[in-house]
Amino acid sequence: MSLLRQQGSTATAPPSAVPARGLRTPVTGRRPGGLSARTRHKGMGLLLVSPFLLLFLAFLVAPLCYAFWLSLRTSTLVGGDHFSWFANYQQTFTDPQFLSGVRRVVVFGVVQIPLMLGLALLGALIIDEVTSRLAKVFRMTLFMPYAVPAVIGALMWGFLYSPTFGPVNSISHSLGLGKVDLLSHALMLTSLGNIVTWQWTGYNMIVLYAALQGLPREVYEAAKLDGAGQLQTALRIKIPMISSAMVLALMFTIIGTLQFFTEPRVLEHSASSVITPDYTPNLYAYNLAFQYSEFNYSAAISFSLGAVVFIGSYFFLFATRKRSGLK
Amino acid sequence: MSSTRRPTSRSVRRTAVAATSAALAGVLLAACGSGGGSGSGTTGSGPVHIKVWAWYPQFKQVVAEFNRTHKDVQVDWVQAGVGQDEYTKLKTALKAGQGAPDVVMLEFQELPTIQLTKGLLDMGKYGANADKGNYVSWAWSQASDGDHVYAIPVDGGPMAMMYRADLFKKYNLKVPTTWAEYKEEAAKLHKADPSAYMTDFGSDETAAGWRQGLAWQAGSRPYTYSASKLPDIGVKLNDDNAKKVYEYWGDLVKNKLVDTASYATTDFYNGLSTGKYATYIAAGWGPGYLSSVAAKTSGKWRVAPLPQWTAGAGAQGDWGGSSFSVTSQTKHPKEATEVARELFGTSQAAWKIGIDQAYLFPLSNPILNGAYFKSKKYDFFGGQQINSVFVPAANGISTFDWSPFQDYAYNTDTSEVGKALQGQNAWSSVNDNVQQQVTSYASKQGFKVSK
Numbered sequence: 001m002s003l004l005r006q007q008g009s010t011a012t013a014p015p016s017a018v019p020a021r022g023l024r025t026p027v028t029g030r031r032p033g034g035l036s037a038r039t040r041h042k043g044m045g046l047l048l049v050s051p052f053l054l055l056f057l058a059f060l061v062a063p064l065c066y067a068f069w070l071s072l073r074t075s076t077l078v079g080g081d082h083f084s085w086f087a088n089y090q091q092t093f094t095d096p097q098f099l100s101g102v103r104r105v106v107v108f109g110v111v112q113i114p115l116m117l118g119l120a121l122l123g124a125l126i127i128d129e130v131t132s133r134l135a136k137v138f139r140m141t142l143f144m145p146y147a148v149p150a151v152i153g154a155l156m157w158g159f160l161y162s163p164t165f166g167p168v169n170s171i172s173h174s175l176g177l178g179k180v181d182l183l184s185h186a187l188m189l190t191s192l193g194n195i196v197t198w199q200w201t202g203y204n205m206i207v208l209y210a211a212l213q214g215l216p217r218e219v220y221e222a223a224k225l226d227g228a229g230q231l232q233t234a235l236r237i238k239i240p241m242i243s244s245a246m247v248l249a250l251m252f253t254i255i256g257t258l259q260f261f262t263e264p265r266v267l268e269h270s271a272s273s274v275i276t277p278d279y280t281p282n283l284y285a286y287n288l289a290f291q292y293s294e295f296n297y298s299a300a301i302s303f304s305l306g307a308v309v310f311i312g313s314y315f316f317l318f319a320t321r322k323r324s325g326l327k
Numbered sequence: 328m329s330s331t332r333r334p335t336s337r338s339v340r341r342t343a344v345a346a347t348s349a350a351l352a353g354v355l356l357a358a359c360g361s362g363g364g365s366g367s368g369t370t371g372s373g374p375v376h377i378k379v380w381a382w383y384p385q386f387k388q389v390v391a392e393f394n395r396t397h398k399d400v401q402v403d404w405v406q407a408g409v410g411q412d413e414y415t416k417l418k419t420a421l422k423a424g425q426g427a428p429d430v431v432m433l434e435f436q437e438l439p440t441i442q443l444t445k446g447l448l449d450m451g452k453y454g455a456n457a458d459k460g461n462y463v464s465w466a467w468s469q470a471s472d473g474d475h476v477y478a479i480p481v482d483g484g485p486m487a488m489m490y491r492a493d494l495f496k497k498y499n500l501k502v503p504t505t506w507a508e509y510k511e512e513a514a515k516l517h518k519a520d521p522s523a524y525m526t527d528f529g530s531d532e533t534a535a536g537w538r539q540g541l542a543w544q545a546g547s548r549p550y551t552y553s554a555s556k557l558p559d560i561g562v563k564l565n566d567d568n569a570k571k572v573y574e575y576w577g578d579l580v581k582n583k584l585v586d587t588a589s590y591a592t593t594d595f596y597n598g599l600s601t602g603k604y605a606t607y608i609a610a611g612w613g614p615g616y617l618s619s620v621a622a623k624t625s626g627k628w629r630v631a632p633l634p635q636w637t638a639g640a641g642a643q644g645d646w647g648g649s650s651f652s653v654t655s656q657t658k659h660p661k662e663a664t665e666v667a668r669e670l671f672g673t674s675q676a677a678w679k680i681g682i683d684q685a686y687l688f689p690l691s692n693p694i695l696n697g698a699y700f701k702s703k704k705y706d707f708f709g710g711q712q713i714n715s716v717f718v719p720a721a722n723g724i725s726t727f728d729w730s731p732f733q734d735y736a737y738n739t740d741t742s743e744v745g746k747a748l749q750g751q752n753a754w755s756s757v758n759d760n761v762q763q764q765v766t767s768y769a770s771k772q773g774f775k776v777s778k
Contacts (some may be wrong), residue, residue, distance in 0.1 A: 076771070076772045076773035077443055077444075077731060077732065077772040077773060077774070078443075078557055078558040078772060078773035078774055079558070079773035159593070162592075162593060162594055163588070163594055164588075164593070164594040164597050164598075165593060165594070165597070184749065185745070185749040185751070186749075269589070269591070269592065270589055270592045270594075271531075271589060272531035272532040272533070272589055272741055272745075273530045273531055273589070273741055273742070273744055273745025273748055273749075274745055274749070276738070276741070276742040276745065277738045277742070287738070290415040290418060290419065291411070291415070291734045291735075291738070292732070292734060292735050293418055293422070293440075293444060295422060
């Protein structure tokens, strides 16, 4: 209660009262039971962050703690539940299903991420250079897929990939190339990669474009005076100068790729013999918990995946610390 | 760059964030407050409200009929998703200790799984054993374990073959009575029209029950399980009968005599309605399904008994079907049991809705063998009395146990079939691989597995 009253008085104090309050400080400081200005500030800060803090604790920290506690127990269908320390984690890193999922998303990322970020960079450089109205339209068009919810996007692509209705198939058929099953085992990763690239290129392009827009224009002038062409300006000046934004975009993309879930989950319905329950680590964790009722092992898988993501990001940031300016 | 940002705009934004999150917290707390109760229960002296999860839309009329004929118990219906979606919610609610309905619609193959997590009430304690004689025996044996009753059967899925009479006539095909004939006719059809297939091989997860039903017909009994004999379980997924079925279909797939689109996809519906598929091997609920997804082919279909492995053997299998269970979270076990028993039970009025509108295949003996159901003519099948095929099929089904890890078994089967389909593994290895994975899973889960 006293805290609230204290805040009330602080809040009503006009900003101009600051010097006066400073003068009074020795007096109030000696008042028995009173709070110093510093403590009062702290209390105020705590109150202001408390809505966030409450939600953060209730919906992130508490579930995480509960999941971690779950992951340290083993529960079998017969025989009940017991504390098993890190046995689930031991199982995780020798589980061929988990490891094959990790391998799959890594292979996926190695091909898809450079491709997508390359496209995004190219797009950003172009719209940074061209300032006509067309550039605005181009920017909007490329950005639009990001505004489509991932589930809707995946559903739509699933329809386009359909062997009977999909235009891809009818085009290849009319060109005499025969039937292309884009939902087959061989082409599934490519098809998924296409969806992800479609969805996220525009977003990354905007991030890079924003960074390009923040660069000081004088540098370009200097480059021009030194005889650099547009290509050289792009390669030697623009790209190095936005490398920190690129590192950031790359980082988010890597994290997103390791947690790959939505698109395979949606396409699972049209190709469930290809997209198996362990197709990606996240999908595996989901199926373990909600189909096989293996909540404990699922929690361990989730934490292990979290650890892989964390360690991966840490090393990535460490390796690129010079470029990203995060020394 | 950050030096150019004005501090005022930053603090304004922070205030906005704080205000938004405070508002959000309020909303969430309010949501928690109103959603805290399980929704069922009495207030004062009014009737007991029982919350039921079921998924077909026509259930609305069944509920209305129940509420009209009952005074002290009223049903509140919730559509909580179809099949797997509902089970996911149920399992989560059971794990959480709250949020499950009083009565839930469950397919037979799911019963042991939910029962094992102690999620189901033993209705035997509330008089459900009295219903035993009302239901076909294989269904009752799947819903109960001795005197413990975990579910009240509702509808079943005796398998039969639906075929396009017009296409059979056009290509001069004979209605097959054995699987060997089925293959011959398939070859004949595909030769006459390379874009047509005898049927679609169910390779996906939603068709796992279809594959199991066909193996059931062939005599495969993969599980020996009873909840009262835990932790013992018998698992034999790779006996000769099961292998025979998988190799047969693998052969049809390899020779491109059947299509391999996933069931319940637009490609599959398209195949059923355009004449791409000449037959549809389906279950007792299939006529309703077919007439809704392939409405424009009305009048062209007929129903024939499932082809046999041995001519004239009359072996049958089941695919799907559902029951009503009472969850262990109910606060009104007596009333919930009453709801499970009497929603359909032997009520003529409820079953009339079930048969005419929801195309349910009754497992209730008086209804199943009653004159109305047996003699009903279906316009979609050119006026054929299709139940003269389905009723003997239902009565010819022999007992079958499900495992308490059926989702795992189905998923494993689907993965292995997928590998065979993609040419990564031989069709002959599917059953052995599934057996190996399922038994190792069962052992890890603490079962004493006999193979």
